[in-house]
Amino acid sequence: MDYENIDIDSVLADLNTSREGLSEEEAANRLLESGFNELEEKTKVTPLKVLLRQFANFIVWVLLAAAIISLTIDEVVNFWVIVIIIAFVVILGFVQEFKAEKAMEALKKMVQPVTHVVRGGVVIEIPTRNVVVGDIMVLETGDKIAADGFVFEIQGLKVDESAITGESMSVVKGTGDLIFSGTQIVHGKCRAIVTAVGMQSRLGMIAGMIQENEVRTPLQEKIADLAKSLAIIALIASGLTFVLGHFTGAPTEEMLIIALALAVAAVPEGLPLTMTITLAYGMHRMAKHNAIVRKMLGVETLGSTTVICTDKTGTLTKNEMTVQKIYAGDEFFDLTGVGYDPEGSLLKDGEDVEVEKNHTLGMLLKAAALCNNSSMVQRQGRWDVVGAPTEVSLIVAASKADIWKDDLDAEYEKLHEIMFTSERKLMTTIHKTNEGRIAFCKGAPEFVLEKCVSIERDDGVHELNDDDVGRIVQQNTELARSAYRVLGISYRNLPEGLPVEGSENELTFLGLVAMIDPERKEAKDAIALCRQAGIRVVMITGDNEETAKAIGKKIGLYADYDGPVDRMDDKLKCIIGDAAITGSELLSLDDEEFDSVVEGVSIYARVMPEQKLRIVQALQNRGHVVAMTGDGVNDAPALKKADIGISMGIKGTDVAKESSLMVLQDDNFETIVEAVKRGRGIYENIEKFTTYLVSRNFTEVILIMLGITLLGFDLIPLLALQILFINMFDEIMPAIALGLDPVRDEVMYEKPRKPGERILKKRNLLLVVSIALIMGLVCFFVFIFSDPVGNIERARTMTFATIVSMILFIPFVFRSLTRSAFSVGLFTNKLMLVGVASTFLLTLTVMYVPYLGNVFELVALGPAEWIVPISAAFATLFIAEAIKKILASSGI
Numbered sequence: 041m042d043y044e045n046i047d048i049d050s051v052l053a054d055l056n057t058s059r060e061g062l063s064e065e066e067a068a069n070r071l072l073e074s075g076f077n078e079l080e081e082k083t084k085v086t087p088l089k090v091l092l093r094q095f096a097n098f099i100v101w102v103l104l105a106a107a108i109i110s111l112t113i114d115e116v117v118n119f120w121v122i123v124i125i126i127a128f129v130v131i132l133g134f135v136q137e138f139k140a141e142k143a144m145e146a147l148k149k150m151v152q153p154v155t156h157v158v159r160g161g162v163v164i165e166i167p168t169r170n171v172v173v174g175d176i177m178v179l180e181t182g183d184k185i186a187a188d189g190f191v192f193e194i195q196g197l198k199v200d201e202s203a204i205t206g207e208s209m210s211v212v213k214g215t216g217d218l219i220f221s222g223t224q225i226v227h228g229k230c231r232a233i234v235t236a237v238g239m240q241s242r243l244g245m246i247a248g249m250i251q252e253n254e255v256r257t258p259l260q261e262k263i264a265d266l267a268k269s270l271a272i273i274a275l276i277a278s279g280l281t282f283v284l285g286h287f288t289g290a291p292t293e294e295m296l297i298i299a300l301a302l303a304v305a306a307v308p309e310g311l312p313l314t315m316t317i318t319l320a321y322g323m324h325r326m327a328k329h330n331a332i333v334r335k336m337l338g339v340e341t342l343g344s345t346t347v348i349c350t351d352k353t354g355t356l357t358k359n360e361m362t363v364q365k366i367y368a369g370d371e372f373f374d375l376t377g378v379g380y381d382p383e384g385s386l387l388k389d390g391e392d393v394e395v396e397k398n399h400t401l402g403m404l405l406k407a408a409a410l411c412n413n414s415s416m417v418q419r420q421g422r423w424d425v426v427g428a429p430t431e432v433s434l435i436v437a438a439s440k441a442d443i444w445k446d447d448l449d450a451e452y453e454k455l456h457e458i459m460f461t462s463e464r465k466l467m468t469t470i471h472k473t474n475e476g477r478i479a480f481c482k483g484a485p486e487f488v489l490e491k492c493v494s495i496e497r498d499d500g501v502h503e504l505n506d507d508d509v510g511r512i513v514q515q516n517t518e519l520a521r522s523a524y525r526v527l528g529i530s531y532r533n534l535p536e537g538l539p540v541e542g543s544e545n546e547l548t549f550l551g552l553v554a555m556i557d558p559e560r561k562e563a564k565d566a567i568a569l570c571r572q573a574g575i576r577v578v579m580i581t582g583d584n585e586e587t588a589k590a591i592g593k594k595i596g597l598y599a600d601y602d603g604p605v606d607r608m609d610d611k612l613k614c615i616i617g618d619a620a621i622t623g624s625e626l627l628s629l630d631d632e633e634f635d636s637v638v639e640g641v642s643i644y645a646r647v648m649p650e651q652k653l654r655i656v657q658a659l660q661n662r663g664h665v666v667a668m669t670g671d672g673v674n675d676a677p678a679l680k681k682a683d684i685g686i687s688m689g690i691k692g693t694d695v696a697k698e699s700s701l702m703v704l705q706d707d708n709f710e711t712i713v714e715a716v717k718r719g720r721g722i723y724e725n726i727e728k729f730t731t732y733l734v735s736r737n738f739t740e741v742i743l744i745m746l747g748i749t750l751l752g753f754d755l756i757p758l759l760a761l762q763i764l765f766i767n768m769f770d771e772i773m774p775a776i777a778l779g780l781d782p783v784r785d786e787v788m789y790e791k792p793r794k795p796g797e798r799i800l801k802k803r804n805l806l807l808v809v810s811i812a813l814i815m816g817l818v819c820f821f822v823f824i825f826s827d828p829v830g831n832i833e834r835a836r837t838m839t840f841a842t843i844v845s846m847i848l849f850i851p852f853v854f855r856s857l858t859r860s861a862f863s864v865g866l867f868t869n870k871l872m873l874v875g876v877a878s879t880f881l882l883t884l885t886v887m888y889v890p891y892l893g894n895v896f897e898l899v900a901l902g903p904a905e906w907i908v909p910i911s912a913a914f915a916t917l918f919i920a921e922a923i924k925k926i927l928a929s930s931g932i
């Protein structure tokens with residue numbers, strides 16, 4: 041249907057609804073009929089896709105080649121063992137990756153969008169997928185539009201339609217215009233009647249083009265590259281072994297089998313898989329702690345964060361505002377009571393105040409309640425509030441003086457609103473009274489004062505002079521220094537014919553309202569932890585500088601020094617510590633100047649949201665990895681630019697959430713720090729399992745090379761099948777256990793990792809090579825001391841048993857790459873205990889199950905014969921620990 045040029049009532053009638061919205065039953069019926077308001081997902085993970093992905097792996101191809109070669113040279117048993125290894129790799133990969141994908145899907149669902157609609161005359165919040173044709177959407181700045189619709193009841197509406205048009209300029213909309221699903225409201229408010237949902241919407245028609253697809257993270261790429269390089273090294277090493285064998289007179293075919301087995305053993309099959317599991321599990325754990333990482337990339341970047349830029353209100357503070365002081369008519373009044381309960385009194389010098397006798401105070405409270413979009417209702421004895429805490433606190437304050445917003449709304453019909461925005465820091469409403477129109481304006485005091493020409497006291501209205509302004513500014517500063525958030529309140533009786541835009545001028549000042557927003561107690565510890573971890577915390581707030589500093593001091597973010605007032609001098613001083621600057625001061629600095637001071641600034645106050653982008657850029661220019669929080673539409677560019685954009689789950693807009701890498705479910709600063717800690721832990725675990733896997737993979741290569749060159753082919757320490765068998769079981773379980781190792785608290789005692797650092801950095805590489813060498817050598821010694829000339833089968837069994845016994849100890853070495861395994865605690869990773877024990881027992885079956893023993897040419901060792909392999913493996917643990925210690929103390 042074409043809705044252009046049709047008036048809203050006929051559209052409502054057409055869609056069989058009214059301004060009261062649909063009834064719940066009708067909506068439910070329509071939902072049943074039309075299905076959910078969602079796009080068909082083309083990129084949905086299917087088991088087949090995940091299975092096929094397992095074969096897009098270089099390692100699997102190496103294994104397949106080995107299997108085919110075994111078959112062509114008639115080594116049937118070898119062939120089957122390799123096939124089983126491939127099946128093992130593919131099935132395990134499939135199961136784990138599928139699980140990880142499902143977990144990711146579940147995570148995405150945790151930040152499922154919601155939409156406000158009118159149903160049965162009441163505004164309610166519903167999941168966006170439940171929106172149906174005929175619903176009336178109630179939309180405001182920052183909302184992502186849930187469905188196509190026809191707008192009415194509009195207030196300064198601007199929509200960003202780039203999602204469907206590619207056009208980056210936002211579009212101004214008027215009554216009767218269409219808005220489209222998937223686009224975003226960047227300014228204003230409106231109601232809109234839904235005309236099309238899901239695949240019928242314009243977005244649905246072009247859906248395929250814009251579906252988001254998770255790309256692999258740099259770290260996953262890095263691991264895939266590493267695995268590939270290692271596989272190539274494995275091929276070269278096994279080729280070399282083959283050549284060595286050839287020159288020492290080994291029979292070509294047998295030597296080929298050994299070389300193949302070695303190639304298979306040295307290929308790090310488990311590496312990419314363990315990586316995915318570690319990242320996916322890490323994300324899952326973070327989500328449990330209220331940090332939803334929207335892209336895997338976030339997990340690894342978090343760990344290298346060097347600066348966290350955070351909002352104040354709601355993140356460092358509780359965003360639970362309570363008005364405690366009012367300054368009106370040159371007098372101070374106190375309000376008692378806590379929270380949003382209207383129980384409390386209005387006092388002056390400890391005595392109850394009658395509002396009727398304090399005209400200015402009464403007018404101020406009325407203005408505060410009327411220039412206000414919040415509401416409170418009593419339900420079963422409890423007060424339920426809706427709206428921004430700043431505004432709620434004002435209606436609660438008014439109610440303590442027995443001034444009720446509901447009564448006022450009936451008396452003062454609201455005609456218009458000039459919305460509050462973080463840029464303007466003002467809000468004005470225009471109302472109709474018997475005497476004419478009146479405007480009420482509230483906002484940041486200095487912004488309100490700028491618009492005032494007069495001041496009201498109980499004896500009447502006077503011209504606002506410099507003394508008055510000085511006094512008000514002074515009171516405002518004093519209140520802010522005590523950590524109060526202060527609003528200025530004013531009004532104007534509007535002359536007839538004055539347009540709406542003119543109503544926010546020539547105001548009469550009424551007074552100041554001071555509300556307390558207690559700091560989050562946990563923020564103090566979290567900030568202290570950041571300092572310890574070499575992470576700088578910076579507060580960026582729209583609030584007053586003094587309020588910001590006062591809160592900053594309480595939570596240990598800001599240490600005041602009574603420096604000179606001159607900001608330029610401060611610049612030099614602030615290198616060591618905490619400077620506070622305001623948005624307008626920031627404006628006066630050019631990029632070079634700003635770059636030179638940015639390291640020292642801990643507080644940015646009265647900031648415009650778009651200045652956040654500049655702050656991120658300046659910090660990034662200095663080489664920082666920046667995490668930045670935000671909630672509004674205007675925060676989106678900064679969130680995108682930051683290395684880790686963090687949006688607020690509670691007060692954040694859809695736009696902010698979509699621009700961020702991580703969503704904080706509880707808006708709490710502590711959660712960011714916890715996520716950084718986990719990010720660090722996860723990276724550390726990735727280093728651990730990578731070094732473990734690589735050193736493990738090359739042990740057999742070293743052993744066989746030693747055997748072939750020093751003893752010759754007949755005395756080769758392990759047979760091809762034995763090598764393959766060890767390889768099949770010994771690596772994956774301990775590697776996964778290392779990947780999921782609990783995060784140590786001490787990760788926050790260290791400095792942030794350098795971005796771009798290699799996993800196998802010099803230190804780790806030395807560790808890997810030396811431990812692989814030691815393991816290879818120890819096995820070789822066990823072999824030559826087990827009388828290989830007298831009983832080769834037993835000597836090989838002893839060597840086999842030594843390698844298998846190492847599984848019991850060596851994984852523990854890798855639980856820390858710097859500290860001793862004993863100080864980490866041997867029993868602190870239960871999964872590791874289960875992993876090593878089960879791997880050990882599984883490997884034993886081949887020795888003790890009679891038929892298998894014959895196939896693998898192993899003898900069943902008696903209990904006493906295990907003393908040598910186990911002691912040798914145990915000794916390896918100590919040698920490996922010693923190497924670790926030497927590397928740590930040499931400072932590499």
Ligand code: ATP
Pocket residue numbers: 351352353354428430431460461462463465466467482483484485525526527580581582583584
């Ligand atoms: P942040 O969350 O970034 O720490 P903030 O929430 O204090 O900061 P804004 O919401 O942008 O920042 O508010 C900036 C200033 O605007 C406040 O200090 C207050 O003086 C004023 N203000 C806040 N809310 C309103 C409102 N609803 N109406 C009028 N003025 C407001």
